[in-house]
Amino acid sequence: MAKRKSSWTPLQIAVHVGAFVPLLLIVWNFWQGNMALLINPFQDVTFRTGKAALILLLLSLACTPLNIVFGWRQVLPLRKPLGLYAFMYGALHFLIFIVDNGYIGSSVDLMAVYEATFEKRFALVGFAALMILLPLAITSNQWSMRQLKKNWKRLHQLVYAAGILVIIHFIWLVKSDIREPLVYGAILALLLVVRIPLVRRFFVDLRSPKKNKPRIAADNA
Amino acid sequence: MTKIKSSEITPEHIYLSRRKFMVGVGALAASMAALAACSPQQSSAPPAATSTPAKPAAGQTPPTAAAQAAAPAAVSQPAEPTTIVAPTTDELGDPFNTFEAITNYNNYYEFTTTKEEVAMLAKDFTTNPWQVQVGGLVNNPKTFDIDDLRKFEQEERIYRLRCVEAWSMVIPWQGFPLAKLLKEVDPKPEAKFVRFETVYRPEEMPGQRSPWYNWPYIEGLRLDEAMNDLAILATGLYGKELLPQSGAPVRLVVPWKYGFKSIKSIVKIDLVETAPMSLWMAAAPNEYGFYANVNPEVDHPRWSQATERRIGEFGRRKTLPFNGYAEQVAYLYDGMDLRANF
Numbered sequence: 001m002a003k004r005k006s007s008w009t010p011l012q013i014a015v016h017v018g019a020f021v022p023l024l025l026i027v028w029n030f031w032q033g034n035m036a037l038l039i040n041p042f043q044d045v046t047f048r049t050g051k052a053a054l055i056l057l058l059l060s061l062a063c064t065p066l067n068i069v070f071g072w073r074q075v076l077p078l079r080k081p082l083g084l085y086a087f088m089y090g091a092l093h094f095l096i097f098i099v100d101n102g103y104i105g106s107s108v109d110l111m112a113v114y115e116a117t118f119e120k121r122f123a124l125v126g127f128a129a130l131m132i133l134l135p136l137a138i139t140s141n142q143w144s145m146r147q148l149k150k151n152w153k154r155l156h157q158l159v160y161a162a163g164i165l166v167i168i169h170f171i172w173l174v175k176s177d178i179r180e181p182l183v184y185g186a187i188l189a190l191l192l193v194v195r196i197p198l199v200r201r202f203f204v205d206l207r208s209p210k211k212n213k214p215r216i217a218a219d220n221a
Numbered sequence: 222m223t224k225i226k227s228s229e230i231t232p233e234h235i236y237l238s239r240r241k242f243m244v245g246v247g248a249l250a251a252s253m254a255a256l257a258a259c260s261p262q263q264s265s266a267p268p269a270a271t272s273t274p275a276k277p278a279a280g281q282t283p284p285t286a287a288a289q290a291a292a293p294a295a296v297s298q299p300a301e302p303t304t305i306v307a308p309t310t311d312e313l314g315d316p317f318n319t320f321e322a323i324t325n326y327n328n329y330y331e332f333t334t335t336k337e338e339v340a341m342l343a344k345d346f347t348t349n350p351w352q353v354q355v356g357g358l359v360n361n362p363k364t365f366d367i368d369d370l371r372k373f374e375q376e377e378r379i380y381r382l383r384c385v386e387a388w389s390m391v392i393p394w395q396g397f398p399l400a401k402l403l404k405e406v407d408p409k410p411e412a413k414f415v416r417f418e419t420v421y422r423p424e425e426m427p428g429q430r431s432p433w434y435n436w437p438y439i440e441g442l443r444l445d446e447a448m449n450d451l452a453i454l455a456t457g458l459y460g461k462e463l464l465p466q467s468g469a470p471v472r473l474v475v476p477w478k479y480g481f482k483s484i485k486s487i488v489k490i491d492l493v494e495t496a497p498m499s500l501w502m503a504a505a506p507n508e509y510g511f512y513a514n515v516n517p518e519v520d521h522p523r524w525s526q527a528t529e530r531r532i533g534e535f536g537r538r539k540t541l542p543f544n545g546y547a548e549q550v551a552y553l554y555d556g557m558d559l560r561a562n563f
Contacts, residue, residue: 035325035337039532040388103536104528112528112537120524172523175386176504177334177433 015078019085022052042100046093053089054166056082058187061163065194069203080140087137090130122172129165132158163188311379311391313545318390320459322532327466328384329485330434331426343465346425351470357491358412363405367470371456373397378453380476383515383544388530394474396455400448408444412492415447417473420488434504440484441497451476451549477543477550479513510563515544519563
C-alpha cells in the first residue's frame with residue numbers, strides 16, 4: 001500500500017468502493033427502518049453478508065473468463081481485491097453466525113457453536129468454503145507468490161472448489177425453492193466452463209482468428 | 222374487508238395500557254374525589270389521563286371504597302375493577318412482541334417468500350365478503366360467513382408462536398376455540414382428521430402464481446388435537462381485526478406446533494378419515510411432517526431446533542418442548558415416537 005506501483009484505474013476504484021456498498025446498505029436500510037433488519041437483525045445481516053460474499057466471489061471468478069472471451073485484460077488485476085472482499089464478507093458472515101448461535105440467554109455456549117457449525121451439512125460446507133478461502137487470502141501477495149512459485153497457482157485454483165461449496169451451501173440452506181441458488185450455480189458453471197482449455201482456446205481463437213489460423217488448420221487436419 | 226385507516230388502528234402502547242388506562246382514570250378520579258373534598262373547584266375528567274397513566278405498581282394501595290364509587294361518575298364508561306391489570310406478557314413472563322414486528326415480519330408464501338414484503342403486497346387483499354365452508358364427515362355441514370364466526374365468543378389468547386425457522390414471538394390473539402366450531406357441525410364417528418384449506422386467489426396473491434408449490438395451502442390436525450382447547454381460530458390480534466398479512470380474516474393458531482401448521486385465510490374445513498397431505502409435506506416430506514410439534518430434541522434435517530431467537534432479543538433462548546404447552550397437550554402423543562412422527 002505504501003509504495004503504489006501505479007495509480008489506480010477507475011475500475012479498481014469502482015471495485016474498492018463497490019465492495020463496501022453491502023455494508024453501507026445495511027447501515028442505510030437500518031436507518032431507513034427496513035423491517036427485516038429491525039425485526040430480526042441477526043438473520044438479515046447473516047443473509048446479506050453471505051450474499052455479498054457469494055457475489056464478490058463470482059465477480060472475482062468472472063475476471064479470467066472476461067479476459068478470455070472479450071480480451072478485457074484490465075479486469076485481471078481485480079481478481080485479488082474481489083477475492084479478498086469475498087473473504088471479508090464470508091468471515092463476517094461466519095462471525096455473525098457464531099454470535100447468533102452461540103449466545104444463548106446471556107452466556108456464550110461454545111457447544112452450541114460447535115453443533116451449529118459442524119452438525120448441519122449446509123453450515124459445514126459453508127465453513128469448508130471459508131477455510132479454503134483463508135489460505136488464499138493469506139497468500140494473496142507478491143511475497144507469497146515468490147515463495148510458493150508454481151504451487152501458488154495450484155493453491156489458488158482451490159477457489160473453484162470454494163465456489164462450488166458456496167453454491168451447495170446456498171442450495172442446502174433454502175427451503176424447497178432452490179431456483180435462486182441454481183441461478184448462481186449456473187453462473188458459476190459458466191465461469192468454470194470457459195476455463196476448460198478447449199473452450200478457452202475456442203474463444204481466444206474467435207477473437208484473433210488470423211493469428212491462430214495455422215494452428216486451427218493443423219488441429220483440423 | 223372494511224379498510225382500516227391507519228389513524229383508526231389502536232397504537233400498541235395504548236392497547237397495552239388499555240386497562241392501565243382504566244386504572245389510571247380510577248386513580249385520577251380517586252385523587253379528584255380527594256381534592257374535591259378540600260376544594261370546590263371542579264375539573265372535567267381529562268383524556269390526558271392516557272398520557273400519564275398511574276402506574277399500577279404491585280402492592281399498590283387500592284383506592285378507598287368512596288373513591289371507587291366516585292370513579293364511574295367521573296368517567297362516562299364503567300371502570301373495570303382496578304385490581305385487574307391486563308397482561309402484557311405471556312404466562313412465562315415474556316413480553317408481547319410489538320404490533321409492528323408481528324405485522325411486518327410474516328411468512329406468507331401466497332404473497333412472497335420475503336417476510337418484510339408480505340405486509341405491502343397483502344394490503345389490498347379482499348377479506349370481505351368471506352365464507353368458510355365446513356363439511357366432510359359431519360352431520361351438520363355449514364357455511365359460516367365471517368360475521369358468523371365473529372359471533373362466537375371471542376377470547377384473548379396470548380400464545381408463543383415458534384416458527385420452524387427457529388425464531389419466535391409472543392402474540393395476543395383474539396379468537397375462539399376451534400372445538401366450538403367443530404361441535405356445531407357435529408363430526409361423524411368416522412371423522413379422524415381435520416383438513417384446512419387457504420383461499421386460492423392467484424390474482425390477489427402473487428406467490429400463488431409460482432408453480433413451485435402445490436397451491437392452495439393445505440394443513441391438517443388430528444381430530445383430538447383440533448378439539449384441544451388451545452387450538453383456536455383467530456380473527457384478531459392486539460385487539461383489532463387481523464390484517465391480511467396475519468391471515469385475515471380467519472386463521473388457525475395451534476401454539477404447540479411450528480408456525481406453518483397455523484394455516485391462514487381459511488376458506489374450507491373438512492372432517493376426513495385419513496391424515497391430509499399438507500403443502501409442506503408434499504414439498505419436502507423429509508423435512509416437514511404431519512405433526513410438526515415444537516420439539517427441541519428433534520432437529521430439522523438442516524438446522525437445529527434446540528434454540529430459537531425470540532424476536533427483539535439479543536441472545537437466543539432454549540426451545541421448550543411443545544413450545545411450553547406440554548402440560549396441556551403432551552397427553553395427545555402418549556406412547557408415540559415423536560422422532561418418527563416429526
